[in-house]
Amino acid sequence: GAVVSQHPSRVICKSGTSVKIECRSLDFQATTMFWYRQFPKQSLMLMATSNEGSKATYEQGVEKDKFLINHASLTLSTLTVTSAHPEDSSFYICSARAAGLGNTIYFGEGSWLTVV
Amino acid sequence: ELKVEQNPLFLSMQEGKNYTIYCNYSTTSDRLYWYRQDPGKSLESLFVLLSNGAVKQEGRLMASLDTKARLSTLHITAAVHDLSATYFCAPSNYGGSQGNLIFGKGTKLSVKP
Numbered sequence: 001g002a003v004v005s006q007h008p009s010r011v012i013c014k015s016g017t018s019v020k021i022e023c024r025s026l027d028f029q030a031t032t033m034f035w036y037r038q039f040p041k042q043s044l045m046l047m048a049t050s051n052e053g054s055k056a057t058y059e060q061g062v063e064k065d066k067f068l069i070n071h072a073s074l075t076l077s078t079l080t081v082t083s084a085h086p087e088d089s090s091f092y093i094c095s096a097r098a099a100g101l102g103n104t105i106y107f108g109e110g111s112w113l114t115v116v
Numbered sequence: 117e118l119k120v121e122q123n124p125l126f127l128s129m130q131e132g133k134n135y136t137i138y139c140n141y142s143t144t145s146d147r148l149y150w151y152r153q154d155p156g157k158s159l160e161s162l163f164v165l166l167s168n169g170a171v172k173q174e175g176r177l178m179a180s181l182d183t184k185a186r187l188s189t190l191h192i193t194a195a196v197h198d199l200s201a202t203y204f205c206a207p208s209n210y211g212g213s214q215g216n217l218i219f220g221k222g223t224k225l226s227v228k229p
Contacts, residue, residue, distance in 0.1 A: 006158075034216050042221075043204065043220065043221045044204070044219045046216050046217075049216055104164060105149070105208075105217060106161070107161070109158045110158035
């Protein structure tokens with residue numbers, strides 16, 4: 001089946017630094033990718049929708065200058081958490097829409113971010 | 117705005133018993149997914165339901181969709197401990213941010229011997 005790969009799976013960074021998370025569709029092209037965050041024992045909350053070659057669409061309450069999303073190719077979207085703070089610590093999960101596979105959505109393995 | 121209600125949020129079952137998880141959503145959706153999540157892990161896709169009356173089964177799990185009632189169910193038959201996990205339903209936000217998925221709060225299932 002279609003595979004979405006996220007990297008890194010775990011990252012620890014210091015407060016004030018930036019960290020980049022990559023989301024790749026390995027065997028299909030994804031014109032649309034989605035970024036979610038999940039706090040412990042909670043559900044997934046959509047942060048933004050990423051379209052190849054255009055600006056991301058952010059959900060209400062998500063700071064676009066803090067969570068930079070770039071979707072430079074049909075197989076790669078990146079999320080950069082800028083000037084990270086401990087409250088940004090969370091599980092970040094990406095998903096990708098496989099247009100050639102009936103628009104089915106596939107999820108990555110997730111990335112644990114800890115800001116110390 | 118699409119809203120999703122899942123119930124129950126917590127479910128403690130004995131092995132061998134049957135139970136149903138319910139997922140209600142508020143507006144039209146063209147598809148609905150069910151996912152399983154184990155602690156510390158990402159989502160594992162269980163089912164995608166595409167049409168009214170769709171029913172899919174895999175092992176001890178069976179999912180159904182009633183688009184008119186805006187209701188999906190996940191039925192567990194003869195539960196076993198390995199089914200312990202959190203289960204999420206997620207209808208597609210038809211007409212929303214390009215069909216992104218909106219998640220229910222999840223049902224934490226614990227199957228006890």
